Amino acid sequence: MDSIPVEGDAPMLGLMIATLLMPVQAGAFGERENAMRKAPRHDAARQTEEYTDCLVNEQDKRAAIDQLLREFPGDGTTSAAGRAAVSEECVRASMRNYQITVKLSYSYEAIRAALYPALYRRDFGRSGPPAGIAALEPLTLSTEFDRDIATLPADYRPRRALGDCVSREAPQDTHALLTAAPYSKAEDSALSALSLPLAKCLPKGETFRLNRATLRASIGEAMYKLALAARTPKP
Template sequence: MQARTALMHLALIFGLLPATTALARPASEDPGATEKLRLLAEFTDCVTAQKSRQPAIRTFLRTLPDRPGFGEAGLKAADLTCLNRAATRMHATFEMRLQPDSFRDALFPSLYRREFGKAGPVADFKALPPLRLSGEFDGDAAELSASFVAGRLFGDCVAREDSADAHALLLAQPASAEENAAIDRLKPAFTACIKQGQTISLTRTAIRATLGEAMFKLAHAATTAR
């Protein structure tokens, strides 16, 4: 069968804007956009399954986002042979244009599914020590952008408030009925985690990214604390 050619521009958006309410924007009605998100999840699941990639992935995730060396670390962590697997499955040729921060956002949900998907959510996240960003990076956490810090604080709070539904969201297919239901159940936690006078506007992809990072790091912390 002759392979058909598909141009895949995969880009995730992680945005935090000052306002007064939490908003989960509706999933795109564009079936192509949904397919891109699912292909990205498939790609990162393939990357995180490669044991040889684990050191490079850890280095990338401990590199300060959008600082010197961030893009290079992301390139070393990626495994482009995983694109070939998707292309073979779909009889397609892919061109992936993936920004380092988008790759980072997709890695944490994938890592969480791989390490904690079967175990289920840890129930005692609220008892864990407060979030300390200084221990998460091989660099000065003071250089992190205000939007990144706000996102980490928000995700950490939501994961502590409702780990069960955060877990359900991360295991659901992007733009699926299961994801929709999990987001609806998480809305009280979204509201509880917004500071007075603050508005956090999140795309569905951003919700998945920020909860993926929070759940992965909290689950590891809870496992260590046992």
């Protein structure tokens, strides 16, 4: 299937919203083996957000970021675009607000997951979601990647479809989630508001194990691409 559906089939009554309260499993910055102490998980998530917010505003990194996001999730670890998208300046800037005394390693996959929410905040954080998102035609996946989409990771399509559906169902609440700081009261409020759209958008028989990081990533990618499509004038 080359398009992302607008809605799921039927609500899944067994949705466990509590899974959204699970702590983030890994930030963009993982500690090396000889780390003296662990940074709090909340700090790791916030530091990741600050890093990507910095990264998407660096003009000389935009081409590398664009190329990295056209690669399949997981491919950036060994790609030239993934290496080129690293910003030591943004790493240093994101560490200034945290009492972290250890050297940190870089996770391409976590950075890719955080890039779309950062791009959304950069381009739509102040203006809010464009009108008409719910009425958009299904987006075409094959235009978004440089490889045959038949070989996309198995979990990509269902997570992307969920993010697409939730974004269409509740663009304002989605905006609130993506612009809230991780593990803040504003994020808790946005997650609560999205519980019904999430239940509606889960296809019958599908099961997802979600935490805050994976939900923000899935919704962030879908919402950013939908917002771009809604903002682009039709020919």
